[in-house]
Amino acid sequence: MKAIVWHGKGDVRCDTAPDPKIQEPTDVIIKVTSTCICGSDLHLYDHYMPTMRAGDILGHEPMGEVVEVGRSVTEFKKGDRIVVPFDIACGECWFCQKQFYSCCDTTNPNAGLAAEAMGHAPAGLYGYSHLTGGYPGGQAGFLRVVKAGANALKIPDGMPDEQVVFLSDIFPTGYMAAENAQIEPGDTVAVWGCGPVGQFCIRSAWMLGAGRVIAIDRVPERLKMARDGGAEVINFDEVTVYDRLQEMTRGRGPDRCIEAVGCEAHYAGYTDALLDKAKTLVGAGTDRAHALREAIMCCRKAGTVSVPGVYVGFPDKIPFGAFMNKGLTMKTGQTHTQKYMKPLLEKIRAREIDPSFVITHTLKLEDGPAAYETFRDKRDGCIKVVLKP
Known part of the structure; x- marks a missing residue:
């Protein structure tokens, strides 16, 4: 698959990367249909966030179509459209039970490293350094969605990506x-x-x-x-x-x-x-x-x-x-995204807000590296970039 890959400060490229695979029975794989560049991604692009490694796949604002389902997943099936929150929650730990999902105690495999830097480890995040787990991100053709049932949100038919993709984060x-x-x-x-x-x-x-x-x-x-x-x-x-x-x-x-x-x-x-x-x-x-x-x-x-x-x-x-x-x-705090996705989806369905107002650029995934620079430098009226793999 194609993916936006970090190689160093100011150096991101659209590379060929391995397709993700089901690793746990709670995983699903999605074909990414829309993914975004976030202001937080610029902290990686400018290398202010530590523990980035060359080859890391970026992106934490994706949605797409389910193409493969782990054997324990009952919430989704092939063909479903889902939005994936940027933070990864288990849904079961003390923090998740309190709806402090971005503070999940179990989803950051590099918890020791994070605790050394912060006192305690936050949840794992997609595409956001090894301090938050080193998970491959969603600026890619496909994405492994971890603990899908506790995190992802199914989107009703008839709602375009542009209305709902921002439920992933912003x-x-x-x-x-x-x-x-x-x-x-x-x-x-x-x-x-x-x-x-x-x-x-x-x-x-x-x-x-x-x-x-x-x-x-x-x-x-x-x-x-x-x-x-x-x-x-x-x-x-x-x-x-x-x-x-x-x-x-x-x-x-x-x-x-x-x-x-x-x-x-x-x-x-x-x-x-x-x-x-x-x-x-x-x-x-x-x-x-x-x-x-x-x-x-x-x-x-x-x-x-x-x-x-x-x-x-x-x-x-x-x-x-x-x-x-x-x-x-x-x-x-990092956002407890899972707490807000459903109620905010209902606000969109009720036409209280159309989040697509914020989009200024819709581009191919291959245009992502140039779009990072345009977004960072605030050129061409760029406020929000949506990439289409």
């Missing part, structure tokens, strides 16, 4: 981020980052009762998409975000702040951002955390900071004194 991620923000009716919600996850944070904030949503970015196409989603916008290249938010909220600050940027924040002209960039360039750091610092400083007292943005290592200069003295709450 729609649940945006929704959980908004839920984690603890939005109360009428709240002002500020969203840092208008990439794909940020766009779903905006739509989800409205679903959860926000009275006002303010989106922060500098890319014109992203700001337009946020505005189309009902948000007021701030271009951080044109104004100081803190000052503008103070003006917009009469000095109180946003009630809820969602940081959907993560470890590769792009800010010019700020001392902390320049120091972050310098450290990453010489290998002395992995995280550029300006957006997180800014969200903490901007959030109103006794407010909430929700962080769906992915971080890798040990970001520094975090204003923890402000965080503590302002009485803030922070909620973070």
Whole structure:
């Protein structure tokens, strides 16, 4: 099969790779019909995420048609269309029973390595380094779906891939981020980052009762998409975000702040951002955390900071004194995707949202390597890429 394969920093290729096989009776194999490039994939592309190995197959936002079924699988049959969540859960451990699926205790075969880095091991993830299990990803012709019955979601007939493929990650991620923000009716919600996850944070904030949503970015196409989603916008290249938010909220600050940027924040002209960039360039750091610092400083007292943005290592200069003295709450985490897939599918079926709004590029799998560069460099109006193997 063809697959998008990591070979080193800035070097991904469409290679020929072995077809996956059933390894456990709970597996299924799918022929991938749609798969996406995620902002988190750029952390691999730019080699901020450790434990990548040449030959790793990338991708964690796939869906497709079941072509082979393990002997213990009763939930799916050949020909079914399924969406595969990026995180792999067993469905049985203490964390899965609590619906903390991305914290599953059993699906990361490299748990010792992860625990050494993080204190405890998160769940296994598709296509996202050996720190999270080394599972081959879904930017490929075929994918082995692990513990399919506990994870995958069958899609009803008549729903195109473009409406449902984002149930694999970014729609649940945006929704959980908004839920984690603890939005109360009428709240002002500020969203840092208008990439794909940020766009779903905006739509989800409205679903959860926000009275006002303010989106922060500098890319014109992203700001337009946020505005189309009902948000007021701030271009951080044109104004100081803190000052503008103070003006917009009469000095109180946003009630809820969602940081959907993560470890590769792009800010010019700020001392902390320049120091972050310098450290990453010489290998002395992995995280550029300006957006997180800014969200903490901007959030109103006794407010909430929700962080769906992915971080890798040990970001520094975090204003923890402000965080503590302002009485803030922070909620973070990889998304417990399985918790949200079915209810969000029902929102799509009820036409409360059509997630396909976020797609700007639909390309062949062979175009994936060039698309990584286009997406990273924010060229050609690129916000979300869907690849068709």
